[in-house]
Amino acid sequence: MEGSVVGTLEGWIRDPLTIIVTLTVLFLISFQLTLFILILIPVLGLVIGRITKSLKRHSEEVSRKNGESFSIIDETLGGLRVIKAFNIEKLLRNKYFTTSRELLDAKNKISYRRDMASPLSEVLGVLLFTVVLYYGGRLVLRGQLIEASAFLGFLGIFFNIINPAKALSTSFSNMRKGAAAIQRIEEVLNTPVTVDDNPNGKLLTSFSDRIEFRNVSFAYDDAVILDNINLVIEKGKTVALVGSSGAGKSTLADLVPRFHDVTSGEVLIDGVNIKDYSLESVRSQMSIVTQEPILFNDTIANNIALGKSNASQEEIEAAAIIANAHPFILKKEGGYQSNTGDRGTRLSGGERQRLTIARAVLKNPPILILDEATSSLDTESERLVQDAINNMMQNRTSIVIAHRLSTIRHADEIIVLQKGKIVERGNHEQLLALGGFYKKLVEMQEVR
Numbered sequence: 001m002e003g004s005v006v007g008t009l010e011g012w013i014r015d016p017l018t019i020i021v022t023l024t025v026l027f028l029i030s031f032q033l034t035l036f037i038l039i040l041i042p043v044l045g046l047v048i049g050r051i052t053k054s055l056k057r058h059s060e061e062v063s064r065k066n067g068e069s070f071s072i073i074d075e076t077l078g079g080l081r082v083i084k085a086f087n088i089e090k091l092l093r094n095k096y097f098t099t100s101r102e103l104l105d106a107k108n109k110i111s112y113r114r115d116m117a118s119p120l121s122e123v124l125g126v127l128l129f130t131v132v133l134y135y136g137g138r139l140v141l142r143g144q145l146i147e148a149s150a151f152l153g154f155l156g157i158f159f160n161i162i163n164p165a166k167a168l169s170t171s172f173s174n175m176r177k178g179a180a181a182i183q184r185i186e187e188v189l190n191t192p193v194t195v196d197d198n199p200n201g202k203l204l205t206s207f208s209d210r211i212e213f214r215n216v217s218f219a220y221d222d223a224v225i226l227d228n229i230n231l232v233i234e235k236g237k238t239v240a241l242v243g244s245s246g247a248g249k250s251t252l253a254d255l256v257p258r259f260h261d262v263t264s265g266e267v268l269i270d271g272v273n274i275k276d277y278s279l280e281s282v283r284s285q286m287s288i289v290t291q292e293p294i295l296f297n298d299t300i301a302n303n304i305a306l307g308k309s310n311a312s313q314e315e316i317e318a319a320a321i322i323a324n325a326h327p328f329i330l331k332k333e334g335g336y337q338s339n340t341g342d343r344g345t346r347l348s349g350g351e352r353q354r355l356t357i358a359r360a361v362l363k364n365p366p367i368l369i370l371d372e373a374t375s376s377l378d379t380e381s382e383r384l385v386q387d388a389i390n391n392m393m394q395n396r397t398s399i400v401i402a403h404r405l406s407t408i409r410h411a412d413e414i415i416v417l418q419k420g421k422i423v424e425r426g427n428h429e430q431l432l433a434l435g436g437f438y439k440k441l442v443e444m445q446e447v448r
């Protein structure tokens with residue numbers, strides 16, 4: 001956009017001005033001859049227009065293919081292990097080659113059109129000049145309308161018009177390219193935002209009372225995922241969500257940090273709809289640990305300090321101790337300064353998870369959301385991580401999703417979800433006594 005707009009702007013004032021002034025002088029010299037030229041010019045414009053039009057289409061294609069090839073590179077690097085394990089290197093290579101071949105083709109077409117446009121307009125300019133020379137020359141020879149000396153002057157001035165006219169048509173084609181770029185940018189910018197921040201929202205500076213779900217329903221398009229959920233989580237309590245996979249547990253938990261917004265009903269924190277708070281202040285009150293630990297290619301210390309950039313080394317170590325991460329970090333060669341590798345590949349799954357827990361601890365928010373934080377771990381590291389989680393949950397309000405029910409038996413309330421509905425609720429003993437779905441789940445896990 002910059003290339004096509006900035007380079008074009010100055011010509012947009014200079015060239016039309018030159019053309020207008022020159023045309024006026026030409027009209028003064030010979031009205032008829034100038035009129036003749038003005039009729040010829042639209043014909044040329046039509047030809048050039050045709051070329052620049054396809055330029056826009058190809059420019060669009062180039063932007064699209066560019067994006068595609070970047071995302072292929074990103075996905076391939078991210079999924080390297082899976083790609084090797086499934087022996088699909090060739091497949092992905094071909095996919096990449098196909099895309100970059102298409103990108104190359106589209107780029108070539110643009111260059112071809114652009115390089116064609118320049119000699120073509122050159123030829124057309126000369127042609128125009130020739131026609132004028134011929135037509136005007138005949139008028140002079142016949143002794144009509146115009147003197148030979150005036151005609152020579154006319155030609156000299158007319159010659160001045162050709163370059164600005166050509167520059168103007170080039171800037172038109174640049175504009176087309178710019179327009180294609182703008183279109184692509186708008187496409188990205190206009191992607192619907194699922195959650196609107198309230199810029200004048202209240203600041204949620206502290207959490208003092210309760211989180212409440214009031215008649216909450218949520219649907220992706222037509223698929224109803226959560227159906228009329230009513231739930232109160234009082235400060236300091238732990239609420240566990242259980243249910244089969246796909247029941248809507250993660251979706252329910254994600255409503256609190258507003259990763260999506262309810263379709264109907266309300267989520268309230270301390271009696272105020274969370275949409276009335278500023279998004280940032282809501283999220284600053286909570287930490288989230290999910291099944292998939294997300295680490296960045298940086299030092300261990302920086303990965304822990306993600307939510308609190310001014311944390312001191314002591315604070316980072318204190319958080320790591322609570323998260324059961326301190327001992328393994330010390331065993332690393334660089335200690336807290338060792339690098340975690342791309343996406344944390346230099347650490348084991350359990351180690352990664354403990355770093356994300358240390359990160360959550362360091363942020364020290366009143367609300368914790370744990371979405372199957374231990375599910376991807378082996379028994380040994382699960383125990384370490386579970387201890388870390390238990391340390392972290394002290395004196396906090398937590399929403400816990402766990403597939404191993406033994407870890408949530410002490411929750412203040414256990415919510416059993418099935419197909420987006422709450423089917424059972426109560427504490428561990430109450431639910432066992434009820435003899436329903438929860439009891440069945442517990443028995444199934446005990447057999448193992």
Ligand SMILES: Nc1ncnc2c1ncn2[C@@H]1O[C@H](COP(=O)(O)OP(=O)(O)O)[C@@H](O)[C@H]1O
Pocket residue numbers: 220223225243244245246247248249250251252
């Ligand atoms: N982005 C999405 N678009 C459409 N459906 C989705 C999307 N994300 C999740 N779902 C569906 O929502 C349901 C609930 O998902 P989820 O809350 O993740 O279940 P759980 O955490 O209980 O296993 C599932 O049936 C899932 O297929």
Ligand SMILES: [Mg+2]
Pocket residue numbers: 249250251371
């Ligand atoms: Mg889930």
